[in-house]
Amino acid sequence: MALATVHLVRHGEVHNPDRVLYGRLPGYHLSELGYEMAERIGAHFGARAAAGASIVSLAASPLLRAQETARPTAAALGLETGVEHRIVEAGNHFEGMSHVAARLREPKLWPLLVNPFKPSWGEPYSEQVERVMEAVDEHRARAVELGGDGAEAILVAHQLPIWVTRLAAENRPLWHDPRRRECSLASITSLDFDGERLVAVRYSEPCADLLARAANLPGA
Template identity: 30%
Template structure:
C-alpha cells in the first residue's frame, strides 16, 4: 500500500430475515437470514484474499453488525461500531410495506428527487451523505493505513459511490448494490478512484 492512499471496501449487509415487501429501515431486531449468513461468509473469504485490511467498521443495526462480525472473525479483526454508517432514517416510513408506500406522493417523489425530499420525520440524502463522508474523512486524516472495510446499507453505499463518481444524488438508483456485495474506492492525493462496484460474493 502506497503511503497516503486509503482503500475502503464498502460492504452491504447480507440478506436479512424481514419480509422483502417491507421497508426495514432502522427496525430493531432485523438480522441476517440463513442465506445472508452464507453471503457474508463468502464475502469474508473474498476480502481475506484481498489482504492488507487493517480495520472493520459497521453500522450499529443488527444485520450490519452480524455481517461485520463474520468478516471480522475471518480477518482476525475486532469490529468498531460507527453511527455514521447507519441506515437512512426513514422516519414514518419505517416498517411499512412498499405496496402501501407506492400509493403516497411523497414516497414517489423521494425515489425521483432524492436531493430535495425528506421522509416524514426522517433525514435527507444530503444528511446521510454528510455523515458517511465525515467518517471517511476521519479515516483519511487519522485512520489505519492500508485498507478498511465499512459495512453499511444499500442507499448509504450508493450515496457515497455517487459522490465519488460525480453523479447527482437523484440518479443514485442507477447503481446496483446487492446484499453482501463489495464496492471499492481508493482515495489518494489525486482524489478518489473507483476500483469496483457491486462485486457480489
C-alpha cells in the same frame, strides 16, 4: 502521499418474510442466505489479506444486520468490529410499512412524495453523503496510521447511504431510481485514495451467484 482504500460493504440478505421496509428498526437479522453471504465476504477479504493486502480496520453500522455481516470478516482478519453510527441506514418516513410500492396509491401518503430530489420521504441524500464521507475520511486516515501506505479499511453499511456516496464520488446527481442502484446485497464499493484525494471508485459482487436466491428489496 499515502495510498489507501475504504471498502463500503452492503450487508447480506435480511430475514424479512413480510417484506417490511425495516430501515433503522431493531431486530432484523440476516437470513440463512444472508449468513452465507457474510461468510463469503469474510472469505473474500481473508483471501485478500493472505495475498498481501494490508486490511487493518473494520467497523459496521450499529444495526444488527450489518454487525452480523461483519462477524466472519472480523474472524478472518483477526480484527475487532467497531461501531460506526455515521454509516447507519437512511431515515425514512415509510419505515415499518410492508409492501410500500402498493401503498403509495393511498392519498394520505402523497404529501411525502412531493420532492423526489431531496427526497421528501426521508433523510436528504446530501446529508447521507456528508455523514458517510466523514466516516470514510476518518477511517482512511486511521488505516494509514495503522498500516502505512496501501492500507485498507472496511465499513459494513446499507444500500442507500453507500449508493448516494458513490454517486457523489462520481460527480453524478444524487436523485435516482431505487430500482437502478448498483449496490447488490453483500457487494463491495471501494474508494481509492491518494492522500486525502479520491482517485477511483470500484465495485464488485463476491456473492453474485447467490443473488438469484435473494429477496432484494430496494430499501430506503
